[in-house]
Amino acid sequence: MTGRAPLLDRIAAVVGPDHVLTDPALTAGYLTDWARRWSGPALAVVRPASTQEVAEVVAACADAGVPVLPQGGNTGLVGSSVPATHPGAAGPPIVVSTRRLTRMDPVDTLSGQVTVGAGVTLAEAQRHASAAGWEYGVDLAARDSATIGGTIATNAGGIRVIAHGMTRAQVSGIEVVLPDGSVASHLAGLAKDNTGYDLAGLFTGSEGTLGIITAARLRLHRPHAPSSVAIIGVATYDEGLDLLHTAAVSGMPLLAAEIIDETGMDLAMRVSGLPWPLAQRHPLVLLLEVPDGGAGDGFDPNVLGERDVVLGLDATDQARLWSYRELQSEAFSSYATDHAGGAAHKLDVSVPLTHLAACSDEIRRRLDGYPGIVAFGVFGHLGDGNIHVEIVGPPADDEGVDLLVLTAIGDYGGSVSAEHGIGRAKAAYLSLSRSPAEIAAMRAIKDALDPQGLMSPGVLFIDSAAG
Ligand SMILES: Cc1cc2nc3c(=O)[nH]c(=O)nc-3n(C[C@H](O)[C@H](O)[C@H](O)COP(=O)(O)OP(=O)(O)OC[C@H]3O[C@@H](n4cnc5c(N)ncnc54)[C@H](O)[C@@H]3O)c2cc1C
Numbered sequence: 187m188t189g190r191a192p193l194l195d196r197i198a199a200v201v202g203p204d205h206v207l208t209d210p211a212l213t214a215g216y217l218t219d220w221a222r223r224w225s226g227p228a229l230a231v232v233r234p235a236s237t238q239e240v241a242e243v244v245a246a247c248a249d250a251g252v253p254v255l256p257q258g259g260n261t262g263l264v265g266s267s268v269p270a271t272h273p274g275a276a277g278p279p280i281v282v283s284t285r286r287l288t289r290m291d292p293v294d295t296l297s298g299q300v301t302v303g304a305g306v307t308l309a310e311a312q313r314h315a316s317a318a319g320w321e322y323g324v325d326l327a328a329r330d331s332a333t334i335g336g337t338i339a340t341n342a343g344g345i346r347v348i349a350h351g352m353t354r355a356q357v358s359g360i361e362v363v364l365p366d367g368s369v370a371s372h373l374a375g376l377a378k379d380n381t382g383y384d385l386a387g388l389f390t391g392s393e394g395t396l397g398i399i400t401a402a403r404l405r406l407h408r409p410h411a412p413s414s415v416a417i418i419g420v421a422t423y424d425e426g427l428d429l430l431h432t433a434a435v436s437g438m439p440l441l442a443a444e445i446i447d448e449t450g451m452d453l454a455m456r457v458s459g460l461p462w463p464l465a466q467r468h469p470l471v472l473l474l475e476v477p478d479g480g481a482g483d484g485f486d487p488n489v490l491g492e493r494d495v496v497l498g499l500d501a502t503d504q505a506r507l508w509s510y511r512e513l514q515s516e517a518f519s520s521y522a523t524d525h526a527g528g529a530a531h532k533l534d535v536s537v538p539l540t541h542l543a544a545c546s547d548e549i550r551r552r553l554d555g556y557p558g559i560v561a562f563g564v565f566g567h568l569g570d571g572n573i574h575v576e577i578v579g580p581p582a583d584d585e586g587v588d589l590l591v592l593t594a595i596g597d598y599g600g601s602v603s604a605e606h607g608i609g610r611a612k613a614a615y616l617s618l619s620r621s622p623a624e625i626a627a628m629r630a631i632k633d634a635l636d637p638q639g640l641m642s643p644g645v646l647f648i649d650s651a652a653g
């Protein structure tokens with residue numbers, strides 16, 4: 187007699203009692219998100235080690251009518267990787283952590299592909315590809331914790347989208363456990379395979395609402411040549427975009443094109459102790475990375491002109507320049523902890539490039555005078571029209587400030603989620619970016635695959651929270 191609910195005993199018989207966590211000291215790290223904005227209770231955190239174990243855990247939950255929440259590295263920024271607490275939320279779920287799904291097959295050097303488990307971290311997959319002379323084309327600052335399953339479930343973007351596209355473009359096959367516990371596996375990764383619906387494409391970006399990804403077949407790239415990194419001061423978004431345009435027409439291939447505003451630079455300097463990197467202050471700083479063949483001459487002097495520039499040619503300098511950008515999210519969160527006693531509002535949005543400058547000005551105007559704001563900054567992936575708006579001050583549950591930004595994005599024809607997903611944070615605002623017919627089609631897919639509504643209730647669709 188364990189004293190536990192029969193469901194937990196059934197799951198413990200599958201994964202072993204040590205991998206059914208109920209002690210608050212052990213589950214805490216799984217139940218609050220990275221940004222410390224969302225937190226909620228779970229019946230247990232379960233850590234299966236194989237696809238078969240995931241299937242048996244999900245089947246047990248389906249039989250018991252208990253919700254299931256998949257979790258990878260818990261670095262998601264839209265509240266979908268942790269349980270909900272809001273009124274009307276479905277009962278506490280079983281959190282299924284994928285971190286023990288660490289299969290890593292040898293790289294298939296003929297096809298340039300590799301099959302890995304969902305719990306392999308992005309950094310581990312990158313190192314595995316690189317050891318075989320290939321490169322995985324997704325990269326982001328949370329690489330040491332974010333998992334392959336999580337990056338697929340969110341269709342993650344990151345700093346290499348300008349060179350390789352989003353995660354969806356890198357996934358050639360997928361293995362998933364469906365909400366009834368059955369396993370759908372299609373990992374052959376054939377270059378040509380027109381045999382019906384593209385399940386890999388469907389599950390990429392599904393945010394845990396359709397099933398649990400257990401493994402994926404990834405497309406790899408030939409490694410890019412040694413690169414150079416530059417930080418360049420610019421006065422406006424349009425000036426930054428003009429520079430990208432000039433680079434493109436002069437044949438300068440970009441591996442990354444990131445933007446940081448002055449507030450973000452100051453906060454990165456605050457957490458790192460790094461100095462301002464340029465000779466002068468600028469409202470915006472552009473970070474570019476280009477391949478240079480190892481000669482350090484990747485930057486066309488005609489593109490850089492007489493601008494205020496600092497170049498990083500060796501690995502140490504490049505890492506230093508990149509750290510201003512990579513520290514952005516952490517820097518705003520740290521400022522929020524110290525000055526607002528809480529979480530930063532992190533809004534990931536995209537806007538057509540032609541409207542980026544006007545939309546950023548409009549957001550700034552609308553936020554001006556909003557109660558309680560102590561810091562506001564913008565950084566992001568300039569080449570993709572993807573900005574991250576960070577607001578420190580308003581309480582974590584103040585959705586008014588989020589709505590203000592998202593409606594501005596809608597007014598400029600943008601997307602309320604560029605790369606982080608909809609999650610819980612933006613479920614109420616999906617209609618700002620998708621039409622009623624599109625949402626009805628998505629709902630129909632969800633209802634067909636998950637008729638009990640047990641997979642990640644309240645994520646993506648606001649109404650499924652009331653189950
Ligand atoms: C410092 C920092 C920088 C970041 N930079 C970027 C960036 O540049 N670009 C970007 O796109 N994102 C970025 N993110 C957000 C985050 O890293 C990504 O969303 C990442 O893809 C989440 O991966 P994860 O393994 O942590 O997933 P989690 O946070 O655990 O989960 C995210 C979502 O995926 C679902 N999920 C996880 N694993 C599975 C699975 N195996 N099957 C089905 N569903 C699953 C969860 O239920 C949840 O809905 C950043 C986050 C941080 C903290």
